[in-house]
Amino acid sequence: MTALSDIPTEFVSRRPAHSFQEVHIVSSVIWFLVFVLGALTLAYNRASLLTTTLVYGGGLLAYGLFGDPSLPLLVVLWTALAVLVFLNIDALRIRFISRPFLRVYRRMLPSMSQTEKDALEAGTVWWDGELFTGGPDWDKLLSAAAPKLTAEEQAFIDGPCEELCRMIDDWDITHRRADLPPHIWEYVKNKGFFAMIIPKKYGGLEFSAYAHSCVLVKLSSRSGVVASTVAVPNSLGPGELLLHYGTQEQRDYYLPRLARGEEVPCFALTGPRAGSDAASIPDFGVVCKGTFEGREILGVKLNFSKRYITLAPIATVIGLAFKLYDPDKLLGEDKTDYGITCALIPRNTPGITIGRRHFPMNAPFQNGPIQGKDVFVPLDYLIGGMKMAGQGWRMLVEQLSVGRCISLPSSATGAAKAAVFATGAYARIRRQFNVSVGQFEGVMEVMARMTGTTYIMDAARSVTAGAIDGGEKPSVPSAMLKYHLTEYGRVIANDAMDIHGGKGICLGPKNYLGRGYELVPVAITVEGANLLTRSLIIFGQGAIRCHPFVLREMNAAKDKDKRKGTIEFDKALFGHIGFTISNAVRSMVMALTLARFSKVPEGPTQRFYQHINRFSASFAFATDVAMLSLGGYLKKKESLSARLGDVLSCMYLASMVLKHYENQGRQEADLPLVEWACRTLLYKAQEQLHSFLRNFPNRFLAGFMRLFIFPRGQTYHAPSDPLSHQLVDQVMHPTITRDRLTDGVYRTVEPTNPLGLLHEALVLSETAEPLEKRIRVDGVKTGKVTALDLPGQIQQALAVGILSETEAAMLRDYDRRVMDIINVDDFNTEDLAAGLEPVELRQVRVGNA
Structure with a gap:
């Protein structure tokens, strides 16, 4: 047995010291991790600055009492606590941080015209605002009432709307007449198709936004020309402007006449020198004295040139947007430039010329140019009278936030439903190599895209219309719907033509695709070109209007009361900083865990809610970094803005899909549609975020953002082939899912309705x-x-x-x-010839030759 005295002294003294050092290091690492995890937890749950400071201070106290403090770690932790305490003292924080940064921020702010301000302030912030938070409140969306038709609205769709569809001969309209026949013009006027938004007290139908949308869905499944003709009077135009801004006298006179069809309205905004930059219209009116109906009055002399004006060739009353000037200050105010103003002018007013018709893509709805030369009108022709002079742009953008959600998205959805309804049947009955063409995997891939995309379109159009009926005026979603649903309509039209082949390209009464295919670029172009909508409007407007702090910061920076502005800026700035930190943490945590622990509504669609939460946090974080680092320069980086706009749109559309599934009663048979739609949209959101990071000009910040957004790489995948095959099976058979998806299509079985015969x-x-x-x-x-x-x-x-x-x-x-x-x-x-030119014109050309 070895005596204790025989053990080497260096062994006895060194081993315990070495063990104590290891324990000390391990303890320090554990406490450090506790502080890090605590900080992440506080950030993830959006704890306030004061709560964070108190929790952090309590943790530091516990470390001092129960831990084995390490001097270097203590220095770091106490320094962090000192910073937190400093940030909680308003006076110090404002003096040393907020006020200096405010001076820099004012220089970073992009210039903004009054028209841009009006556009930003138009409408309301709805679900789009939740997606900017990084933590959407799903109860807010799911508690919204599902859109429903009243008994009166359903009766109109089953009665007059059904009858109008029966009366339509689209080949006769588009090829023989290049116009609606007289009996259809009479019918749409007498039955109130032009009066869906006019209140009953004025003789209108006073339909909900959802009913308005459903009418357009049905009509567009039958005829794009008829749908366009009905859409315009019920969208942005004289009727809507009078309802919201007109004087009582103007409403009492015009609205009953519009409701009865005695007046046919058009609205002239776009001109050849302005195009999509409608705020820069050169058309002008000058306040002056003139003669009107035999007496001298104070009025406005107008000069204008407009084009692409739907219903202009047959309009009896013209809504006009122009810039109003008062160089002689005859109105008694100390200004000469009032800005964009709207007026309502009878067609027969001297000086007005209605030009010959435009011919938009072989879809001959009434559309043409209008010119005016020295047109003198009274001041009471201004919509809303003099109090609304110069308010025209605000009036237009406020009402556009509603109209853009309904007219074109509904028409595109109706056309898409008709294409899927027809193509599902055609792919079943059309056989090659002894099998239905729809059984070929190449065809199935295309049909699945058509089917799933149509579900997205219908969900977005119906849920957003329901929000409008709930009191919302969603300006940013209106831009999303206009852009994406018309682009989806283009994809579906192309896909349907590919599957139909020669059947689709040979025009005639039997062709149920050709005219809709030709009409697609019209929807892409009108109400603002899609290219500009995607690259400038969706994110550009959304980033300022929907962000919980950006608009507050901008308003505070421009506040004329410097002291008040500085205090408000300080609150917004530090709220914004905490918001950004929280979203960075939420983005990383949910990306690492695939959002499995994110709290969302339970059920078969739970995972899609969670993935939207994840991408919402990543989007909000990327948005903040981009705006902070690029400032006003981000406005010029249109490709980056477009990609962020796509991410926002994909999240919005996926949310609409989930809400639509709930609104329809969680139909189990529709789950493949829901999964395909959500997977497609969220996969695109992922890829657009990836593309945004790849092209971000500051490569260091791009890498920094990628660490928080894609710490595991790109993990989300698009729909599988078996899932796509399930969708195709649903529309190639007469299933209840097919009926729900294509609800609203004119399917009555009659010799003149190819869709009814197909079904x-x-x-x-x-x-x-x-x-x-x-x-x-x-x-x-x-x-x-x-x-x-x-x-x-x-x-x-x-x-x-x-x-x-x-x-x-x-x-x-x-x-x-x-x-x-x-x-x-x-x-x-001879049946196909458009006709020869007039003899006189041919002779002129021969003579000139």
Whole structure:
């Protein structure tokens, strides 16, 4: 046995010291991690600065009492506490941080015109604002009432709207007449199609936004020309402007006349020198004295040139936007430039010229130019009278926030529903290589895109319309819907044409796709070009209007009361800093955990809510870094803004899909549609964030953001092929999901409605396909049936007992119906000629030659 005295002294003294040092290091590391995790937890849960300071101070006290303090760590921790305490003292924080930064911030602010300010202040912030928070309040969205039609609105859709669709001969309208026939013009006026937004007390229908949208969906499934004609009087135009801004006298006179169809309105905004920059219109009016109806009065002399004005060729009253000037100060105010103003002018006013018609993409709805030369009108022609002089741009952008959510998105959705309704049936009844063309995987991929995209469109249009009926005027979502739903309409039109092939490109009464395909660029172009909507408006307006702090900071920086402005700026600035830190942490944590612990509504769609939460935090963080580092320069980096706008739009559309699923009663059969839609949208959000980081000019900051946004890389994936096949199966059979998705399509079975005939054939195919298979298996393969054509095969199968008389008759009828649908029209050359030029014009050209 070894005596204690025999153990080397250096071993006895060194080992405990070494162990104590290891324990001390481990303890310091553990406490450091506790502080880090505590800080992350506080940031993730958006704790206030005071709460963070108190919790941090308590933790530091616990470390001193119960830990094994390390001097270097203590120095770091106490320094951090000192900073937190300093930041809690308002006077010190303002003097040494906020006020100096405010001076820098004022220099960073981008210049902003009054028209831009009006656009920013237009409408309301709705769900788009929640997506900027990094933590959307899902109860706010899910508690909103589902849009529903009243009994009166449903009766109108089932009655007059159905009857109008029955009356339409789109080939006659688009090819023979280049106009609606007189009996349809009379019908839409008498039945109130132009008066859906006019209150009942003025003789209008006073429909909800959702009902208005549903009417346009149905009409556009039948005729784009008719839908466009009905949409314009119910969108941004004289009726809506009078309702919100007109004088009582103007409302009492015009609204009943508009409701009865006695007046046909148009609104002239766009001109050849302004285009999409409508705020820079050169058209002007000068206040002066003039003669009107035989007496001298004070009025406005107008000079203007407008084009692309829908209903202009037949309008009886013209809404006009122009810049108002008063160089002689005849109005008694100390200013000469009032800005954009709106007026309502009868067509027969001297000096007005309605030009010849435009011909937009072979879709001949009434559209043309208007000019005015020295047109003198009284001051009471100004919409709203003199008190609204110079308020025209604000009036327009405020009402555009509603109109853009309804007209074009609804029309695009109706056309998309019709394309899916038709293509699902056509892909089933059209056979090649003895199978339906819809069973080819290449076709299935395209059909799945059509089907899922249409679900997105219908969800966005219906839920947003419901929000409008709830009192919202969602300006940023209106830009999203206008851009994305019309672009989706373009994709679906292209896909439908690809699947139909020659059937789609040969125009004629049997062609149910061609005119809609031609009309797509019109929707892309009007109400602001889509390119500019994506690159300038969606994020540019949303980043300022929807962000919880940016607009507050901007207003505080411009406050004329310097002291008050500095205090408000300080509150907004430090709220913004905490907001950014929180979103950075939330983004990283949810990216690392795939958002599995994010609190959201439970159910089969739970994971999609969680992923939207994750991308919301990442988007909010990226937005703050971009605005802080680029400042006003971000306004010029349109590609970056467009990508951030795409991320915002994808989150918004995915939210609409989830709400739509809830509104429809959580139909289990629709879950494949929901999954496809959400996966497609969130995958695009991921890829656009990735593209944003790849192209961010400050590469260090790009890497810094990537650490918080994609710490595990890009983990989200697009829909799988089996999921896509499920969607196709739903629309190639007469399922309840197909009916819900295409609800609103004019499907009445009648000789002049190809969509009704297609659906009828689809239903019959359920019985006919087993009979065709029996002929192939029991007849062709055994040699009992040798005919090459189906009618001959049916006759031989009947003769050898493979088919009964009833079955043979049914199959012959089905084949006749299918071939009638598949066949295309043919014409004599003279039937296709547009006509020769007038003799006089030909002679002039010959003489000049």
